[in-house]
Structure formats: structure tokens, C-alpha cells
Amino acid sequence: MAGFRGFTSFTLCGAFLIGCVAPTAHGDALELRVLSYNIHHGQGTDGIFDLERIADVIRASGADLVALQEVDVNTGRAGGVDQATALAGLTGMEVRFGEAIPFSGGSFGDAVLSRWPILETVRLQLPAEPGHEMRVAVAVTVEPVPGSPVRFVATHLDHTKDPQDRIAQVQALLQEMHGNAVPTLLVGDLNAAPGSQPIQLLMDAGWRASDPALQPTFPSDLPQRKIDWILLGPGSGLQPLGVEVLHAPVASDHCPLIAILGMQRASG
Numbered sequence: 453m454a455g456f457r458g459f460t461s462f463t464l465c466g467a468f469l470i471g472c473v474a475p476t477a478h479g480d481a482l483e484l485r486v487l488s489y490n491i492h493h494g495q496g497t498d499g500i501f502d503l504e505r506i507a508d509v510i511r512a513s514g515a516d517l518v519a520l521q522e523v524d525v526n527t528g529r530a531g532g533v534d535q536a537t538a539l540a541g542l543t544g545m546e547v548r549f550g551e552a553i554p555f556s557g558g559s560f561g562d563a564v565l566s567r568w569p570i571l572e573t574v575r576l577q578l579p580a581e582p583g584h585e586m587r588v589a590v591a592v593t594v595e596p597v598p599g600s601p602v603r604f605v606a607t608h609l610d611h612t613k614d615p616q617d618r619i620a621q622v623q624a625l626l627q628e629m630h631g632n633a634v635p636t637l638l639v640g641d642l643n644a645a646p647g648s649q650p651i652q653l654l655m656d657a658g659w660r661a662s663d664p665a666l667q668p669t670f671p672s673d674l675p676q677r678k679i680d681w682i683l684l685g686p687g688s689g690l691q692p693l694g695v696e697v698l699h700a701p702v703a704s705d706h707c708p709l710i711a712i713l714g715m716q717r718a719s720g
Contacts (some may be wrong), residue, residue: 468470469523482596483693484713486662487515487624487679490608490641493524493560494535497563497672497702502607505703511564511709513698517594518545519606519639521706524559525549531666536563539716548591550575552608560720561588562640564606568594571601576628578621593634600717603636603685605629611643616633616642618650627656631648634687641655641706643679662711663695669709672684682711690715 487510494501510518524530540547545565554560564570576589589607596602607625610617619705622642629636640660644650646666662682668675675697684690694712 459515462558469612482600482715484517484596484602484690484715485513485515485710486604486637486639486682486713487513487518487523487708487710488606488639488641488682489518489708490521490680490704491535492525492704492706493522493527494530494533495704497705501533501544502703503533503535503538505700507539509698509700510539510543510545511701513708515565515710516567516596517637517639518543518600519604520565521606521608521641522560523549523563524555524558524560525551527560528558529554529556530558532558536605539563540565546570548573548590548592548657550588550589552588553588558579562606562608563603564592566591566592566594566604570594576607576625578607578609578624580610580617580621583652584612584617587617589625589628589630589640597717600715601634602715603629603632603634605636605638607638607640607642609642609644615649617646619653622650622653624655632685635688637690637713638681638683638685639687640681641679642681644681646678654683660684660686660692662692662713663709664692665695667695667697667709669697669707670705672703672705672707673708673718677679680706680709682709684713688715
């Protein structure tokens with residue numbers, strides 16, 4: 453596989469990424485930084501709930517758009533904290549939360565953080581077999597520069613061994629996203645490995661992995677499985693300029709995955 457054009461190098465300090473610069477827009481090109489992060493309801497691998505270190509990872513990555521999975525809002529498990537709102541405050545970003553299930557006196561689901569104003573939000577209920585945990589996707593539209601919208605779809609697919617829910621969930625997502633002229637990203641913990649049927653369905657529909665090397669993302673201390681994805685929609689015009697699996701082994705059981713993407717600004 454050919455190397456990435458314009459690959460951005462990252463410097464690690466301890467457990468966290470440092471020294472990233474904000475994305476830039478110059479000429480007709482715009483650079484986006486996109487992060488996928490399963491935060492394990494804020495509980496680290498040391499058993500401690502610590503949103504500050506999750507926020508440290510997000511801030512240090514320089515991400516413009518963040519897909520968060522396993523987010524607790526007002527649950528007893530997480531001490532009644534609205535983790536989505538708290539992380540928005542800690543990172544200075546806008547937030548949208550989508551409940552997948554009511555849980556422990558509150559909600560459990562997915563969230564999106566955005567450096568830009570969020571113009572539209574859609575919560576998509578995904579199919580699940582009876583007795584399986586319900587799943588959702590949170591789709592937001594942002595406009596990094598006037599006239600250049602981006603649709604960012606964040607999700608967390610079924611985790612069971614039987615792939616049928618994941619297949620049905622991917623099919624529902626493809627139906628929802630089909631024909632959308634806005635450049636679209638599908639980002640999150642898909643619980644699906646390269647070559648699995650859910651991923652193949654996406655590839656057959658023209659979706660592309662931002663990471664051609666398909667680097668493993670789980671578990672965070674010694675990643676061996678690729679289940680976290682940043683996927684580029686067909687005809688989106690988005691180009692992967694660099695991708696990195698970040699090293700943050702204590703903050704969550706998943707590695708954060710960041711991609712640097714290039715897109716053309718609208719003319720006229």
C-alpha cells in the first residue's frame with residue numbers, strides 16, 4: 453500500500469499526544485482532523501472515572517470533529533455526571549448526544565463534539581434483534597467554511613458474536629446516507645474487523661477506510677484488533693492525508709483513532 457501523501461507526524465509524551473496544530477484552510481483546500489474514541493463511559497483501565505484525561509486526549513489531538521461512543525449522561529454508574537456536556541465544556545466544543553438506551557437512572561449512547569457550529573442533527577435508530585442492546589447513530593452537519601458542508605455520522609454497532617445486527621445496522625446506515633450530496637464521514641466503533649461482512653458491505657457501496665494500513669485499535673494497552681473506523685463516503689472528495697492510532701492506554705480500553713483529511717472548498 454502506498455504511503456500517505458502529506459502524512460502528519462505526531463509526538464507522544466507519556467500517554468498523550470502533544471504538539472498538534474489546528475487544521476488550516478488555504479487556497480481551495482481545507483484540512484480536517486477527525487477523531488473516533490470509545491471512552492468506556494469515562495472509566496479508565498485502572499477503574500477510575502476521569503473525564504479530564506479523556507479531554508486531554510481530545511484537546512491534544514487537535515480534532516475538529518469527534519465521535520464518542522459509550523457515553524453516560526446522568527447515570528448512577530458515572531456519579532450522575534452528564535459526560536457529553538462535561539466533555540464539551542472541557543474541550544470548548546459543541547456537543548450533540550444521542551441516547552441508545554436508558555441506563556442506571558440516565559442515558560447511555562453516542563455523542564459528537566464539533567469545533568464548528570452544528571447546523572443540523574439527526575438521531576438514527578438502528579435495528580436490533582429482540583433482547584439485544586439498541587444502537588443509534590448521531591448525524592450532524594457542519595460547515596467548516598461557508599459553502600463547504602460536511603456530514604459527520606457517529607455510531608457504535610452491535611458487539612455480540614453474531615454479525616446479523618451489525619449487518620442490518622450497516623444496511624440501515626447505507627440506506628439513510630445514500631444519495632446525499634454532502635461529503636459524508638462514518639465514524640465510530642463498528643465492532644467489525646477488516647474483511648467482515650459489515651465492512652465489506654460498506655466497501656462494496658464505495659466507502660473507503662481512511663487508514664489503508666488498517667491499524668489495530670483495541671485493546672488500548674496492546675492493540676490487536678481493528679474495530680474503530682473513520683470511513684469516507686463515496687464521491688465525498690475527501691482524501692486521507694494521514695492517520696494515527698494514538699497511545700492512551702489508561703484513559704479508556706480503546707485507542708483513539710485520528711485521521712487528517714483534505715477536502716476541496718466549494719468554489720464561487
